Amino acid sequence: MSIxxxxxxxxxxxxxxxxxxxxxxxxLEPGDRIQLVGHGEPASHGRLLAIRADLLDAFDDLRVCIDVAPQMEDVEADLVVLTAGAPMPPGCTDRRDMGRANLPIFRAIAAACGQHLPTATYLVVSNPVELAVQELAQKIDRKRILGIGAEQDSLRFARSIARSLGVSRHDVHASVWGEHGRGMIPVWDSVSLRSSNPVIQQHLVELKQQATIAPLMQRVEVLQQALMQQLQKEDIASAYHLAEAALPDARIFVEPFVTARAIHSTPNATANAVLNLLQAWKADDGRCVHAQVLLQGELHNMFGPLGVPVTIGAKGWALHTYAHEQNLEAEQLITSFQGIQAALSDCV
Structure with missing residues (x-):
């Protein structure tokens, strides 16, 4: 059956x-379809037609149908990826500013999707991802809405650990919970390796031990101050060098900040996180991924968006059994959750 x-x-x-x-x-397989969705404006429609022509030139041999839908009323989809949002000034990292700018867009999209695509699955890229998840869930079954931020953060954490160990990210599993932002929680107890090499295993034990010497956010603050000194001099290379020398859990807080300063967005990393969720959705095989979802008491009696490990399939998301097995202090999650709630209240 085509998708x-x-x-x-x-x-x-x-x-x-x-x-x-x-x-x-x-x-995607022959007969599957991608729809490029516009805003109902001539300029947007024209750009989408040009993007479609470019994609066809590159990928027409795949026999995947690529269509342009000028507006939401023209869309038919099993899965919707939300990347729309207001353009932010280069270097803007204030999630509250993003939220205030994007709130009316999220609400308009939620209303249109709730009316025309109530049974689709939604992967949310747009930031603040927690705000978008919350607004979509006002019109659509919350179990069909997943923000990709937690998966992107988890992949970033795994990559940072792999780099420190000198192995491929393919050989590392790691989880990041909480907010897609300052309140994320890299979970060291979630880290596992495919490799049975005792030297690499011991190196991981040492990394974990080093991470306990000083509180994470204290290390992040010190690192960020050092980075800012380099960024003020426009020395991007030195800023990245400082980030790469830090422990993996602190590194994932600051590297995106440097990247945003240089190129504003992370299209390739974002696309990779979406692909992981898309593959899990299509396979529907119970594999563990990570997403911002709207909880209704499933975890520590929290009601609202939070990044957690989930499974995903045709019927939507469910908490992964792994989520209940992790040695993660409730206080950490609640602190992150409260930070998300405070940010959301500033946006709406």
Missing amino acids: SIAILGASGYVGSALCAHILRSGI
Whole structure:
């Protein structure tokens, strides 16, 4: 049975890059479809037509149908990827500013999707991801809405650990819970390796021990101050060097900050996280991924969006059994959750 994927915000930098990544990944089969969704404006429609022509030139041999839908009323999809949002000034990292700018967009999209695509599954890229998840869940079954931030953060944590150990990220599993932002929680107890090499295993034990010497956020603050000194001099290379020398849990807080200063967005990393969730959704095999989802008491009696390990399939998401097995202090989760709630209240 063929599947149809709609990309909301396909005319943007991240959305257009995502289309190419999906097509290149081989996830879609002949007869499947990608819809590039516009805003109902002539300029947006024209850009989408140009992007479609470019994608066809690159990927037409795959026999995947690539359509342009000028507005939401024209969309038919099993899965929707939301990348739309207000353009932010270069270097903008204030999530509250993003939230205030994107709130009316999220509400308009939620209303349109609730009316026309109530049974689709939604992967949310747009930031603040927690705000988008919350607004979509006002009109759509919350179990069908997943923010990709937690998966992106988890992949970043695994990559940072792999780099420190000198192995491939393929050999590392790691989880990041909580907020997609300052309140994320890298979970050292979640880290596991495919390799049975005793030297690498011992190196991981040493990394974990080093991470307990000083509180994480204290290390992040010191590192960020050092980075700012380099960024003020526009010395991006030295800033990255400082980040890469830090422990993996602190590194994932500051590297995106340096990247945002240099190129504003992370289209390739974002696309990779979306692909992981898309593959899990299509396989529907119970594999563990990570996502911001709207909880209703499933974990520590919290009601609201939070990044957690989940499974995903045709019927939506469910907490992964692994989520209940982790040695993660409730206080950490509640602190992150409260930070998300405070940020959301500043946006609405």
